[in-house]
Amino acid sequence: xxxxxxxxxxxxxxxxxxxxxxxxxxxxxxxxxxxxxxxxxxxxxxxxxxxxxxxxxxxxxxxxxxxxxxxxxxxxxxxxxxxxxxxxxxxxxxxxxxxxxxxxxxxxxxxxxxxxxxxxxxxxxxxxxxxxxxxxxxxxxxxxxxxxxxxxxxxxxxxxxxxxxxxxxxxxxxxxxxxxxxxxxxxxxxxxxxxxxxxxxxxxxxxxxxxxxxxxxxxxxxxxxxxxxxxxxxxxxxxxxxxxxxxxxxxxxxxxxxxxxxxxxxxxxxxxxxxxxxxxxxxxxxxxxxxxxxxxxxxxxxxxxxxxxxxxxxxxxxxxxxxxxxxxxxxxxxxxxxxxxxxxxxxxxxxxxxxxxxxxxxxxxxxxxxxxxxxxxxxxxxxxxxxxxxxxxxxxxxxxxxxxxxxxxxxxxxxxxxxxxxxxxxxxx
Ligand SMILES: CC(=O)N[C@H]1[C@@H](OP(=O)(O)OP(=O)(O)OC[C@H]2O[C@@H](n3ccc(=O)[nH]c3=O)[C@H](O)[C@@H]2O)O[C@H](CO)[C@@H](O)[C@@H]1O
Ligand SMILES: C=C(OP(=O)(O)O)C(=O)O
Numbered sequence: 022x023x024x025x026x027x028x029x030x031x032x033x034x035x036x037x038x039x040x041x042x043x044x045x046x047x048x049x050x051x052x053x054x055x056x057x058x059x060x061x062x063x064x065x066x067x068x069x070x071x072x073x074x075x076x077x078x079x080x081x082x083x084x085x086x087x088x089x090x091x092x093x094x095x096x097x098x099x100x101x102x103x104x105x106x107x108x109x110x111x112x113x114x115x116x117x118x119x120x121x122x123x124x125x126x127x128x129x130x131x132x133x134x135x136x137x138x139x140x141x142x143x144x145x146x147x148x149x150x151x152x153x154x155x156x157x158x159x160x161x162x163x164x165x166x167x168x169x170x171x172x173x174x175x176x177x178x179x180x181x182x183x184x185x186x187x188x189x190x191x192x193x194x195x196x197x198x199x200x201x202x203x204x205x206x207x208x209x210x211x212x213x214x215x216x217x218x219x220x221x222x223x224x225x226x227x228x229x230x231x232x233x234x235x236x237x238x239x240x241x242x243x244x245x246x247x248x249x250x251x252x253x254x255x256x257x258x259x260x261x262x263x264x265x266x267x268x269x270x271x272x273x274x275x276x277x278x279x280x281x282x283x284x285x286x287x288x289x290x291x292x293x294x295x296x297x298x299x300x301x302x303x304x305x306x307x308x309x310x311x312x313x314x315x316x317x318x319x320x321x322x323x324x325x326x327x328x329x330x331x332x333x334x335x336x337x338x339x340x341x342x343x344x345x346x347x348x349x350x351x352x353x354x355x356x357x358x359x360x361x362x363x364x365x366x367x368x369x370x371x372x373x374x375x376x377x378x379x380x381x382x383x384x385x386x387x388x389x390x391x392x393x394x395x396x397x398x399x400x401x402x403x404x405x406x407x408x409x410x411x412x413x414x415x416x417x418x419x420x421x422x423x424x425x426x427x428x429x430x431x432x433x434x435x436x437x438x439x440x441x442x443x444x445x446x447x448x449x450x
Contacts, residue, residue, distance in 0.1 A: 025098050025421040025435065027412035028444035029394055032279035035441035037270050039286040039311065040066040041099060041260035044337075045222040047124040048259060049200040049229050050074050053083055053104035054131035055203060056233060058255030064099045065260055069428045073122045080118060081128065082110035098432065105255075109136055116142040116173060122429075123147060124197075126154065126175075126391060130200035133166055133177045134207040141175045148401040150360035156190055156197035164201070164208050173300040183211030193218050193330040197227055198245075206235040208249040217245045220331040221290045225261045232256035264290040266431060267312065268338045269406050271295070272345045273438070274314040275303040275321060276400035276414045281441055286312040293334050297342065300324050301349065323351035328358050340366045340407035347375035347411060349388035356383045366404035369397040373411050373419065394419040399426045406431060413443055 041064035051074070053060040065071060075085060083106045091101075112132050119125045119142040124254040132139035151400040157279040158168050158175065165184040166177045177415065185208045190197060198218040203226075205212035217223065219241055227240030235257045236248035267286040274281045275298055288295060295312075296306050302322045323346060336359040346353040347370055357363050367377050367384060372395045376387040394417035399405030405426040412419030421427075424447065427434060434446050 022422070022450065023409060023424050024448050024450055025409065025424050026448060027394070027409065027411055027419045027421070027447055029392070029415040029417065029419060030040045031277065031413070031442045031444055033274050033277050033281050033413070033438070033443060034151065036282045036284050037441060038438045039262045039267050042222060042263035042265070043068055043070055043430045045225045046071055047074055047294050048203075048222065048226045049258065050078060050104060050128060051127050051131060052203055052226060052233070053078065054081060054106045054109065054128060055135055055207065056253040056255055057104050057107050059105045060233065060255050061101060061103045061257040061407070063101045063259040063417060065102045065264070066432045067098060067100065068430060068432055070122055070124070070430065073118070074125060076099045077114060077118045077125045077128065078104065078106075080111060080114070081132070082106060082108050104194060112136050112138050112140055114141040119144055119308060123152065126157070127196055127200050129157065129161070129175060129177055132205035133161065133179055134183055134204045135181050138178045138207065140174050143173050143175060145169070147329065148365055149363040156192060156194045157200050160190065160197055160214070161204055162199040164204055165351070166241045174417040183208035185212040185247070187213045189215035191218060195220050197225065198223050202227060202230065202237065202245060202247065205247040206230050206237065206250065206253065210249055212247040212249065214245045214247070215229050216243055218330060219243060221261055221264065229256060229258040232258055234281045247411065261290065265335065265337045265403070267291060268335070269341050269410070270437070271298055271305065271314045272338070273410050273413055275301060275316050276345050276348065276410050278316045278318060279441070280313070280315045282308065282311055282313050284311045288312050291335070293332055294338050297324050297326055297334060299309050301345070321332070321345065321349040321388070323349040323353040325354045327356040330359070336363060337403050338362060339363060340403045341410055343367070343377065343384060343386055344407035344410040346386040347373070347377070347389060348414060349386070351388055352390070353386045353387060354383055358382065365400035366407045369400070369404070369408055370411055372397050373415050375411070391416055395416055396420045396422065399423040402426050402430045406434070409434070413438070413445070
């Protein structure tokens with residue numbers, strides 16, 4: 022199993038290209054199930070989750086092809102991928118595939134809308150919480166689906182098609198918003214969805230669906246209105262830059278000091294996180310081709326933060342912020358409000374010398390003057406990268422085990438950091 026080894030202490034200086042967003046790519050790829058025409062997505066990152074979803078879509082009968090880099094593209098890696106779901110050959114998403122990646126459950130929306138039936142394995146919980154699917158079920162039922170749960174599978178049917186409805190989510194959910202949106206675009210009549218997630222990835226999906234011929238208004242607000250259409254066509258659409266990768270590297274620079282251009286990043290996608298980093302004393306400026314992050318030798322200020330749905334501080338940056346605050350000049354309080362168990366990184370950061378205590382959903386982080394390298398264990402995607410951030414500043418060597426978690430969501434992490442002066446490498450044991 023691969024390990025990442027880091028020799029801490031080097032400042033980061035240079036350019037880090039920001040990849041296409043994992044959490045935008047996944048729903049966009051799933052949207053290809055809604056049409057028999059080709060959906061072309063630009064700026065799709067090379068990630069384990071993208072590859073897993075390609076396997077799931079292939080099982081439903083989706084063909085895909087990748088085209089090479091074009092003259093206008095400055096990244097060697099961004100891919101343009103074409104997805105064609107000419108014929109859906111299987112409406113079942115089996116346990117073996119869905120259990121590998123939660124977002125694959127989302128195929129339930131387009132399969133139901135296009136085929137009138139879907140049978141999708143329950144995704145189950147994961148290291149960060151129980152993650153139920155009740156909101157997916159109640160919103161699809163509102164659109165006229167009949168749903169039964171049998172043998173670990175959600176079986177949804179709408180033999181005469183879905184019907185537009187007025188539905189209010191009792192709780193904000195990114196995934197359930199994506200799915201209800203993808204289902205409602207092909208429903209008969211109008212749908213109003215209230216208390217919807219406002220995440221930029223929802224906006225990116227709605228723009229793609231509109232380019233395919235859907236009639237959606239209000240994405241990015243808490244009320245989305247959809248006028249159903251009978252069919253969708255293909256389209257060409259670009260995946261937005263990854264705001265979580267952006268925030269992660271900004272925090273890495275905050276941790277080590279240095280001066281880095283996050284090339285292609287969009288500040289408007291993560292204002293609340295950038296505000297927190299400014300409060301911590303990191304210099305952040307929006308420039309023509311991205312975001313410049315700079316910190317000189319001054320210490321970091323502590324911050325108090327609560328995670329919240331967009332536009333609040335993202336839960337997907339909570340672990341990284343905790344890594345950063347381990348070396349602040351004072352005590353920070355970080356409260357997790359989205360997932361009940363997203364603190365697996367606390368004990369691993371403690372192995373590096375961090376002083377963190379947990380009470381309920383709040384972590385109190387007392388800054389220490391230095392961290393010391395140690396072997397640590399990655400437990401989930403964002404927890405893993407918080408250990409990398411801490412390792413970049415720790416004295417001596419940090420070995421991060423189980424790095425397959427990182428490969429789910431960070432494209433070429435070691436190469437990007439090495440290019441800015443970090444001593445970091447991957448080894449197989
Ligand atoms: C692939 C992807 O985009 N994943 C993101 C997505 O996950 P995901 O879409 O799974 O997260 P949700 O927004 O749905 O979850 C928010 C909260 O709602 C709860 N919930 C959700 C659905 C449901 O039917 N019932 C229910 O109770 C969840 O357990 C959680 O406590 O948004 C999360 C919150 O920003 C991010 O951390 C994930 O990175
Ligand atoms: C929690 C995440 O992903 P997922 O919802 O796929 O588990 C994440 O991207 O941080």
